[in-house]
Amino acid sequence: MPPANQQQQKKKQQIKEEPRAVTEKTQDQAAREKPGTRKESVYFGIPGTEPLTRIERTVPADEPPALPPNDQLKYIGNRVPRQDGRFKTTGAAKYPSDTHLPNMLYGKFLSSTVPHARVSSVDTSSAERHPGVKAVHVIENDLLSAQVLDKTKEVQSKYPVIRYSGQPIAAVAATSPQAAQEAVSLIKVQYEELPFVLGADEARRPDAPKVFPAPAAQAETAGGGGGSEKVPQSGNVRGPERKDAGDVAKGFAASDAMVEGEFRTQVQTHSALEPHGVVADWKPDMLTVSASTQSTMSVRDELATIFKLPKSKVRVLTEYMGGGFGAKFGAGNVGVVAVHLSKKAGAPVKLFSDRKEEHWTGGNRPDSQQHVKIGATRDGKLQAIQFTSYGTAGVGTGAGTAGPAHAMYKCDNLKTEEYDVFTNASPGTAFRAPGHPPGCFALEQAMDQLAEKLGMDPLVIRDLNDESPARREERRIGAEKFGWKQKFRRPNSDPGPIKRGVGVAQSVWYRIVNMDSGVEVRINRDGSVEALSAVQDIGGGIKTVIAQVVAEELGIQPRDVQVTIGDTVSPPGPPSGGSMTTTSITPAVRNAAYKAKQQLLAHVKAPLRGADPVSLSLKQLAARLPIEMVSATAQRSPEYGKREGMFLGGVQFVEVRVDTETGIVKVEHVVAVHDCGRPMNMLQLESQVNGGVLQGISYALYENRRLDRNTGIMVNPNLEQYKILGAKETPTIEVHIIEHYLARSSTDAGGIGEPATIPTAAAIANAFYNATGVRVRELPITPARVLAALGNLRQGATA
Amino acid sequence: MSKKQNDGLSRRQFLRGSALTAAGTTILNSGLLAHAESPTSNAVGPGPVPITLRINGKDHDLSVEPRTTLADALRDTLHLTGTKVVCDRGACSACTVWIDGIPVNSCLTFVLDVGQREVTTIEGLGTPDHMHPVQAAFVEYDAAQCGYCTPGMVMSTAALLKSNPNPTLEDVQHAVSGNLCRCGTYPKVFAAALAAARKGA
């Protein structure tokens, strides 16, 4: 990657030592107002746009002093290589799926082959007689599906009602994977089949077979976001969830230009390379579970609840995990069934989904059908946004896509309605920025259409309606790096069969803080330092960031901090999801390191090197400790300042080539400019943005889950027919991260995982239009769709 | 007359660059083993069969069912879990190992077909304390995120540099075109590969 980031980062920033919100209060006054607090002057602003300022915040009295901007820091914000890189690149890193325990058994699921049925019998007797089998378990409850709220209205059935093909019914544990496979095939299931419906459009018809006999809701632990139980449901349609502000009719009446259109997106599967799974080891004194999860805590809590164990008797381990993207929260069917099997067999059980199961039932991003209408006055000011979405998360919920419409632009008249449509397909789950990539695909194309109608540059209309100072700067930087002025031409400018075009789109995401974010920092008498937390690393590199923060606070090197994560015996850690991990845990890390340092200094009564050149190093100080170790635990403290209006975002520019004869679209170049509060590690941030962009391209052009219309069985549950972007489809990507000081916490860090993937598909669609003069309104943009769209154009042109 | 592309990129190049790529290593794999004389042409099994496997310079005696793949033997029997199994059917190259120095998909290779050949796994390439230059470059350029695809990616890259010490970006893209990474490490894999080549890996 270009050293631009380093330069930018190392450029001295001007700092105006001038509080923005001047409140002349002494420490005493602050303490008198709110006991246990003090006033702290904290950095605020975006270097480069205006001089950085400081604003006064009321902070807990035991918090460390305000952290200077990154250019004054040694490790935070820098390109620090991943601590565990050498384990990952040499195969030494042990993932949950790599676990081997003595006498370990292998589990295997039996899944439904029909999409909707009452199960009248499950005969496991032959499976039980298989010589390799040690335990058989018949599932009592599908943990991921929505549940009928009024239990008396549920279909009467001895076993859980089958509501999707692939729904797990039973599982076995055997001495080898092959034996387990043989044994499940011996289980006999009798179905009484019921009528089913697979497509959202058909499911919305009043006469469609009902997926649930009565209103149903999905539990939040399922990771699909759940949703309010109070939302109305009629037939298979649940909703709307509404948001209403101002008066859209008035807004449209006041508009000089309006755009209205429909957009559709497909179902996408997470396809993390390591599937869902655990190794469960039930012992009388402790249940230990190695889980491939994004949240060790949620696995522990769910298992404790289901097996009626105190949380102290459940230990979840996730030292490494091979990707999740939103699908791996909670114990899930896989975790719960593995524990049942282990308990029955009296031996550890390894149960992982195979690739087919992972695609088919491991979670997905719901599809969408969206209707957007927006209007603006001649001067480009938005007057009204009206947005309706229908989508299916199968037997789950959470398909709403109005997020970007709610939060991206300032518009006084807003009306959104989001509907979930139940179908007999596996439940959707959270997937990297739930609802946003599809919502952005619709909204950001409509914005471009509006700009065109008004004869405006797409960047100008965004400047006029977007209040985010971060995105304003991102548009400016991005346009410059991308060469927007030179590259943005009239649509369909290339006369040849290969047409080039450029597009831009932006993202908005929320600054989410999980208060259950804790860490313990230890300083041992030999000067070695440890940090411990239950937090897990999904691939964003939180382990390294923790080391950077501790190192910065203690004046040592990041590599000298031993970070142990992914173990629930340590202080609770936040989930890796929603771009909340770094935001949530780094202030706790800094506060714990600060407290440990205070303790150390109190014990040895000498200053630490740094402030005073003649003082001692941490190692020299620790050697004087009268006790073996000092340790401090800190939990996330509340955000400084008020909570409202806290967003993250980014702006992406893409350049595409469209072969109008083959219909092949190729993304050639991407410039991605993003904000995440205080950037913590430029190297890892670039990687996450690359990943977001590449997933976005893959979503836009290739991925599509297909179900067999007669059986509901997924027809492409593999990695050759479910197309995912590879090396040859990877464009050049230029990443730029701005510093955005918000004065929110003792580190002021934010996240980047979600905003990095939100705008890519929309930017590609806008670039496609710029290349060809034709709008694509449906994802993925396959050659067939391109040819169909361009064929329409030619007909229109000759007619 | 239609005008030529303004940047001189030919249509054939464009098409070639655009097609979604399948596992590059699969092709090598089938070629390698199909022409070799099978040491197990006599019927064996279905019960376990004793064999000796030469892995990372050491002989291992093990007993495997004939249906066992090399990938499963490495992971489940020998606990060499650096080699990952993701698709189990030749579509992702996470399971890439070398047989006599040539990258193959170990999930598509029956362990009995390996015979006397030398198997090199990710563990044999380098260790956390003595990394192979490609591994070191992957760390330096941050070419591993979750890291699950990384062993396969490293094996494909190191194989390329062995046969082509001065690869172009296109060569690198081709060499890892079968390696699927869901986290999106590709740009950094390319940078790491080229950097390792510059350093004479």
Ligand code: FES
């Ligand atoms: S190619 Fe072997 S696991 Fe995918």
Ligand code: FES
């Ligand atoms: S680093 Fe996660 S799949 Fe490649």
